[in-house]
Amino acid sequence: xxxxxATKKKPTLNSIELHLxxxxxxxxxxxxxxxxxxxxxxxxxxxxxxxxxKSTQExxxxxxxxxxxxxxxxxxxxxxxxxxxxxxxxxRERVRSLDQYIELQAIGINTDIMVVPYTTNKGNLxxxxxxxxxxxxxxxxxxxxxxxxxxxxxxxYPDKDVTLKDLRLNIQHPNEEIKVKLQNGExxxxxxxxxxxxxxxxxxxxxxxxxxxxxxxVAHESLFKLSYSALRDKDEDFTGDTLLKLMPYQTxxxxxxxxxxxxxxxxxxxxxxxxxxxxxxxxxxxxxxxRIVSKIKRILIQARRHPQTKKxxxxxxxxxxxxxxxxxxxxxxxxxxxxxxxxxxxxxxYLKENEPGYKMYWSVDxxxxxxxxxxxxxxxxRFSLQWLLMTARAKYWVTNSRMPLWIPKPKNTVYLQTWHGxxxxxxxxxxxxxxxxxxxxxxxxRNFYKESRNxxxxxxxxxxxxxxxxxxxxxxxDMIESGYPxxxxxxxxxxxxxxxxxxxxxxxPLDKKVILYAPTWRDDQFYGKGKYKFDLALDLNHLRNExxxxxxxxxxxxxLVAENLDLTPYQGFAFDYSLYPDISELYLISDLLITxxxxxxxxxxxxxxxxxxxxYDIDNYRDKLRGFYFDFETEAPGPLVKSTEEVIHSIKDxxxxxxxxxxxxxxxxxxFCYLESGQSSKKVVDHVFLRQ
Numbered sequence: 001x002x003x004x005x006a007t008k009k010k011p012t013l014n015s016i017e018l019h020l021x022x023x024x025x026x027x028x029x030x031x032x033x034x035x036x037x038x039x040x041x042x043x044x045x046x047x048x049x050x051x052x053x054k055s056t057q058e059x060x061x062x063x064x065x066x067x068x069x070x071x072x073x074x075x076x077x078x079x080x081x082x083x084x085x086x087x088x089x090x091x092r093e094r095v096r097s098l099d100q101y102i103e104l105q106a107i108g109i110n111t112d113i114m115v116v117p118y119t120t121n122k123g124n125l126x127x128x129x130x131x132x133x134x135x136x137x138x139x140x141x142x143x144x145x146x147x148x149x150x151x152x153x154x155x156x157y158p159d160k161d162v163t164l165k166d167l168r169l170n171i172q173h174p175n176e177e178i179k180v181k182l183q184n185g186e187x188x189x190x191x192x193x194x195x196x197x198x199x200x201x202x203x204x205x206x207x208x209x210x211x212x213x214x215x216x217x218v219a220h221e222s223l224f225k226l227s228y229s230a231l232r233d234k235d236e237d238f239t240g241d242t243l244l245k246l247m248p249y250q251t252x253x254x255x256x257x258x259x260x261x262x263x264x265x266x267x268x269x270x271x272x273x274x275x276x277x278x279x280x281x282x283x284x285x286x287x288x289x290x291r292i293v294s295k296i297k298r299i300l301i302q303a304r305r306h307p308q309t310k311k312x313x314x315x316x317x318x319x320x321x322x323x324x325x326x327x328x329x330x331x332x333x334x335x336x337x338x339x340x341x342x343x344x345x346x347x348x349x350y351l352k353e354n355e356p357g358y359k360m361y362w363s364v365d366x367x368x369x370x371x372x373x374x375x376x377x378x379x380x381x382r383f384s385l386q387w388l389l390m391t392a393r394a395k396y397w398v399t400n401s402r403m404p405l406w407i408p409k410p411k412n413t414v415y416l417q418t419w420h421g422x423x424x425x426x427x428x429x430x431x432x433x434x435x436x437x438x439x440x441x442x443x444x445x446r447n448f449y450k451e452s453r454n455x456x457x458x459x460x461x462x463x464x465x466x467x468x469x470x471x472x473x474x475x476x477x478d479m480i481e482s483g484y485p486x487x488x489x490x491x492x493x494x495x496x497x498x499x500x501x502x503x504x505x506x507x508x509p510l511d512k513k514v515i516l517y518a519p520t521w522r523d524d525q526f527y528g529k530g531k532y533k534f535d536l537a538l539d540l541n542h543l544r545n546e547x548x549x550x551x552x553x554x555x556x557x558x559x560l561v562a563e564n565l566d567l568t569p570y571q572g573f574a575f576d577y578s579l580y581p582d583i584s585e586l587y588l589i590s591d592l593l594i595t596x597x598x599x600x601x602x603x604x605x606x607x608x609x610x611x612x613x614x615x616y617d618i619d620n621y622r623d624k625l626r627g628f629y630f631d632f633e634t635e636a637p638g639p640l641v642k643s644t645e646e647v648i649h650s651i652k653d654x655x656x657x658x659x660x661x662x663x664x665x666x667x668x669x670x671x672f673c674y675l676e677s678g679q680s681s682k683k684v685v686d687h688v689f690l691r692q
Contacts, residue, residue: 009030011028014026018115025038026065027064027065034055037053050085073129074115078129082127097123105194114129116135121277134226135156143256144257147268152202163232168181169203169205171281176214183204185201216266224278246279265286268283317392321412322410329358330348330394331397333363333403338367340581345486366381417457421598422462425599482683482687490588498588515551518594538594543648553574556580601638612654
C-alpha cells in the first residue's frame with residue numbers, strides 16, 4: 001500500500017531492523033525541525049522510554065534515525081506504541097506504519113522471548129514483546145457464490161535454526177475441529193524481506209464448504225486456527241497452533257452466501273474481529289421469512305432511535321406520569337439493566353420474603369434478559385412500551401446507577417438511589433478532569449447534578465461515604481447511613497456448606513483455593529462512547545506455573561469492560577466470571593482478592609480475608625485520571641504490588657503473614673465496615689417503604 005504521499009506530514013516508518021542488541025529505526029518525516037525524539041509508551045503501564053533522533057536528508061526527504069539499546073523494554077506482555085516528540089512544543093505524533101509485512105521483521109531475543117513490530121488497525125506502528133511463537137497472516141480470503149473458499153497466507157518462526165513444516169488448517173466450532181490439508185511451499189519473496197534470516201512458509205487451500213457436513217449441523221461461529229510442526233537443529237520436533245489473522249489493510253472479498261442443504265438453506269458469512277483481526281466463519285439457518293422479519297426489526301429499531309421518536313416517548317412518559325402512582329408498584333434496575341445484582345437485588349429479595357404485598361419488576365436490557373428468565377424473576381425490557389407504562393406509574397424506583405436524563409421523573413415517584421460502592425476514586429463534582437468519551441468535564445458534572453436532583457433517598461455504607469456523597473453528588477435530601485444491603489449476604493451466607501454449594505453450582509474444583517481478580521475500568525481506555533476496554537496486565541501463564549497446584553483464579557471485569565476473554569490456554573486454572581449475576585457470591589467462594597482501585601475491596605473487607613492491590617499504573621491513575629480521597633498507598637488494607645512476580649510473592653506470603661491481622665487492616669475495618677451486620681436491607685426497607 002503506497003500511502004507515503006498521503007502521510008508525508010506524519011512521521012512514517014522508513015525502515016526497521018531488529019538485532020539481538022538493538023532496534024535500528026528510520027522514519028521519513030518532512031517537518032520544520034531537526035530536534036526530535038522518539039518515545040516508546042507501554043500501552044499497559046504507561047511507562048515511557050525516550051531516545052534522541054538524528055536527522056539527515058535522503059532523496060529530498062528528511063530521515064530521522066535512532067538506535068534503541070534498552071533491555072528493560074523486553075518484558076513479556078508489553079506493547080510499546082511509538083511516538084515522535086517535539087521538545088519545543090511538547091507535541092506528540094504517532095508513528096505511521098505502511099508496511100503490510102512488518103511482522104516479518106520479528107526477532108527472537110532468546111529461546112523464550114520475541115519482539116514483533118506490527119501495524120495497528122489505524123495504521124500506526126507498535127512493538128509487541130511476547131513468548132516466542134509462529135507468526136501467521138492471511139493475505140487473501142474469499143468465498144465464491146458456489147461455496148468454494150480460498151485462503152492464502154504465510155507463516156514464519158523467528159529462528160534461523162528452525163524449519164517449519166506440515167501446516168494444517170483447523171476450523172474450530174462447538175462440536176469438533178474440522179481439519180483441512182494445506183499446500184505448503186517456501187515463500188522466497190518474503191524470505192528476502194527477512195534478509196534471509198529465517199524461512200517463511202507459504203500456505204494455501206481451496207475448500208468446498210458443501211463437502212463439510214459437520215459445519216452445518218448447528219448454527220455457530222467458528223475460528224480458523226493454523227497448526228504446525230517445526231524442526232530445530234534437525235533433531236528436535238515441536239508443534240503448536242495459532243489463530244489466523246487477516247493482514248492489515250486487507251478486507252474479505254465476499255460478505256456471505258446462501259448454501260442449499262438437505263435440511264434447508266444455510267447462510268455462511270466470513271467476518272473479521274475489528275480489534276484482533278481474527279478470522280471467523282458464521283453459519284446460521286436461512287429462511288426468507290426470517291430475513292424479512294429481521295429487516296423489518298432493523299427498520300423499527302432505526303425508527304425507535306430517531307430523535308422525533310424519542311421526543312414522543314418522553315412526552316408520553318410525562319403524560320402517563322401525571323396519573324396517580326401505583327403505591328404497590330416498584331421498578332428495580334442494576335447496572336443499566338445488565339445484572340440481577342448489588343443493592344437493588346438485596347432489597348428486592350428482602351421485600352419479597354418479608355413484604356409480599358408489593359408488585360415488583362426489573363428493568364432489563366433485553367440482551368441480558370436470559371438471567372432473569374432462568375430465575376423466574378418478573379422483568380420488562382428496558383425502554384419498551386410496557387416499560388414506559390410501568391415505570392411512569394411506579395411509586396418507587398430502585399437503582400444503583402443513573403437513569404437517562406431524558407426520562408422525566410414523575411412527581412409522585414419515590415426514587416431510591418442505592419449507588420454501588422464506597423468511594424476511593426474521586427466522584428462527580430470532586431473530579432478535576434473527566435477523560436470519558438462523549439463528554440467533557442463541565443458537561444459530565446452538569447448532567448450528574450441534574451440526575452441527583454431526582455434522588456429522594458441515597459444509601460451510604462458508612463460515615464466516610466456520607467460526607468463524600470453529600471459533596472460530590474450535591475445531594476441534600478435523605479441520606480440513609482445503613483451499610484450496603486448487598487453485603488448482608490457476606491454475613492448470612494458465610495458458611496462452609498453454602499460456599500461448597502456455590503462452587504458446585506459454578507462448576508469449580510472443590511479442592512483448590514480461589515483467587516478473585518476484580519480490577520476497575522480506566523476512564524481513558526475506550527473504543528467509543530460507553531465502550532471501555534481493559535488490557536489484562538496479569539501474566540496468567542506465570543501465575544499458573546507458580547500457583548496452579550494450589551489455586552485457581554476467577555476473573556471479574558468491571559461491568560463497563562466485561563468483554564469476552566479468551567482463557568482457552570488456561571483451561572482448568574483461569575475462569576471468566578465477568579458476567580456472573582452477583583459478585584457477592586464470588587466474594588464468598590474466594591480465599592483471596594486481587595484488585596486495584598475498585599471499590600470491591602471495601603465490601604470484601606467484611607469477610608476479613610487477604611487482599612492484594614495490583615497497581616501497575618498507580619502514578620497515572622492517581623495523578624491524571626481520577627485522584628483518591630485518602631492516601632491509598634499508606635492506608636490500603638493489603639500490599640501494593642506492580643508486577644505479576646510481586647503478586648505471586650504476596651500470595652505465597654499470605655500463608656505466613658496474613659494482612660488482615662495487621663493494625664492497618666483493623667483501622668480500615670473500623671472506618672469502613674462498622675455498619676455491616678447483615679441487617680442493612682431491613683434498615684433501608686423500614687426507612688423508605690414502611691414509613692411512607
